[in-house]
Amino acid sequence: MSKTVLNWGLLSTARINRALIPALRASKRSHLLAVASRSADSADAYAREWRIPRAHHSYEALLVDPEIDIVYNPLPNHLHAEWTIKAVEAGKHVLCEKPLALSVDEVDAIAAAAHKHGRVVAEAFMYRHHPQTDKIREIVQSGTLGELKLLRGSFAFFLDREGDIRFDPAMGGGSIWDVGCYPISYMRTIVEAEPLEVFGWQAVGPTGIDVSFFGQLRFGDDIYGQFDSSFVTPFHSRMELVGSEATLIVPKPFKPGLDDEVFLVRDGKTEAIEVKGIDLYSGEVEDMADAVLLGKHPRISLQDSRANVATIKALLESANKGVAVRL
Ligand SMILES: NC(=O)c1ccc[n+]([C@@H]2O[C@H](COP(=O)([O-])OP(=O)(O)OC[C@H]3O[C@@H](n4cnc5c(N)ncnc54)[C@H](OP(=O)(O)O)[C@@H]3O)[C@@H](O)[C@H]2O)c1
Structure with a gap:
């Protein structure tokens, strides 16, 4: 590809665009060209x-704009697969918000379309691109913690915005899809393997979605994971990685900043480790540029996204049936 700058289009006026726009503007290889909305x-x-130079009065109009290279898909969760596939069929590369889809079949349909049309599709788990996540992986892989035994994670915030898409079961609402997906993704990333079995409990709110979820994951090699997600408690996020010799505490695992500390606890003593960061959303923008312009594999593969979706589905099945579910 002879291009050096990629034109991006935002598929909707979603609130989360605000986080991506500064990263697009800071990127030398990206240009924010257009936004589309259902309403002109x-x-x-x-x-x-x-x-933004161009306003499209429908999503379809953005997809047929020949100057758009990459579509950012921040639609409600139930529209991720449908519009990602439509964009790929229109010849666009797609950065799609998490969760990439609401079923394994949907992920497979996205992968088939991406393969057929030779386009890049990546899930926008921004934390995966941040230096803090790399540092945590490096510490675990170095053996500093001894053998990894237990991973614990939380992501919760108080949600009371009436009519929010997260309350609607038909839109893929619920705390596990919205924020529980992060500690699940984090645990899988650190263990570098998929859970073999899961168990979940959920608290169901008035609209029928899980307002809180509590999950257990059993990996191989006697490694276990526990997480919680919620819309009914104040903001709370954290990861704790417990090894046979030491524990690593990550106070801001999913939204790390420019200058944060993580804590290594060994023999009752706590050592603070400083990690310099980058803009949280820049990594996924540059990763797309690397994939489209240089032909690199996106950091988050579609197989990786598929496994995260499969784990969430198994946890929901467990919570609904009241039994452990094997993957
Ligand atoms: N990675 C992150 O840090 C992060 C953070 C927050 C959210 N997210 C993800 O981003 C996505 C959007 O979240 P958000 O909070 O930004 O959502 P939002 O503000 O509610 O925006 C969703 C947009 O989708 C469009 N839309 C199309 N059909 C719709 C329908 N039937 N009902 C409502 N909206 C519809 C609307 O745009 P138009 O009216 O312009 O068409 C709306 O503005 C979700 O998948 C969420 O998981 C990611």
């Missing part, structure tokens, strides 16, 4: 507010 007025107003 909101597309025009959004383009004005965010100084």
Whole structure:
């Protein structure tokens, strides 16, 4: 490919765009060219507010814009697979928000379309690109913790925004899809293997989604994972990695900043380890540029996304049936 700068289009005026836009603007290999909305007025107003050169009055119009190279898909979860596939069929590469899809079959359909049309599709788990995550993996792999035994993770925040897409079961709402997906992804990334068996409990809210989820994961080699996610407690996020010799505490695992500390606890003593970061959303933007311009594999493969979705589905099945589920 002879291009050096990729044109991006935002598929909707989603709130999360605000996090991606500064990263796109900071990237030398990216240009934010267009935004699309279901409503012409909101597309025009959004383009004005965010100084985006082009406003498309439908999602279809963005997909047929020949100058768009990469589509960012931040639609409600139930539309991730449908619009990612439509974008790929229109010849676009896609950075799609987490969760990539709501079933393994949907991930397989995305992978088939991406393969057929020779396009890159990657799930936007931004924390995976941050130096802190690399540092944590390096510490675990160095054997500093001894043998990894237990991983614990939490991601919760208080959600009371009426009409939020996260409350709607038909849109793939629920705390496990929205934030539980992070500690699940984190544990799988650190262990570098898939869970063999899971068990879950959920607290179901008035709209029928899990407002809280509590999960257990059994990996091979006697490694165990536990996590919780919730919409009914104040913001809380953390990872704890317990080894046979030491424990690593990560206070900001999913939204690390520019200058954070992680803590190594050994023999009752705590050592702070400083980790310099980058803008949280820059990594996924540069990863797409590497994949499209240089032909590199995206950091988050579709097989990886498939395994995360499979784990979430198994946990939901467990919570619904009240039994452990093998993967
Ligand atoms: N990685 C992260 O840090 C992060 C953070 C937050 C959210 N997310 C993910 O990003 C996605 C969007 O979350 P958000 O909080 O930004 O959502 P949001 O503000 O509710 O935006 C969703 C957008 O989808 C469009 N849309 C199309 N069909 C819709 C429908 N039937 N109902 C409602 N909206 C519809 C709307 O745009 P138009 O009206 O313009 O068409 C709407 O603005 C989710 O998948 C979420 O998991 C990721």
